[in-house]
Amino acid sequence: MNELKYEVILYWDNNDSIFIAEIPELAGCMAHGLSKKEALKNAEKAAQFWLQTAKEDNQEIPVPKGKLILV
Numbered sequence: 356m357n358e359l360k361y362e363v364i365l366y367w368d369n370n371d372s373i374f375i376a377e378i379p380e381l382a383g384c385m386a387h388g389l390s391k392k393e394a395l396k397n398a399e400k401a402a403q404f405w406l407q408t409a410k411e412d413n414q415e416i417p418v419p420k421g422k423l424i425l426v
Contacts, residue, residue: 359402360419365391380417381405 364377374391376398378384384405386397409416 359399360421361402361417362420362422363395363398365394378402378405380420 373387374394376394386401388394
């Protein structure tokens with residue numbers, strides 16, 4: 356598996372007592388886990404699935420921008 360170059364936002368969800376890992380550049384791509392490590396591992400899998408699905412559906416795949424700047 357290739358290492359992903361997309362930014363991942365990782366945070367704790369108090370309601371479900373889990374870590375959430377979001378990949379903002381891949382619309383709707385996120386995963387969760389009981390630990391940060393697990394959430395990141397699951398996010399990698401989710402992103403690979405997202406990219407494979409986009410490729411199969413002939414959808415545009417975003418070029419990783421690195422660190423996002425919120426304005």
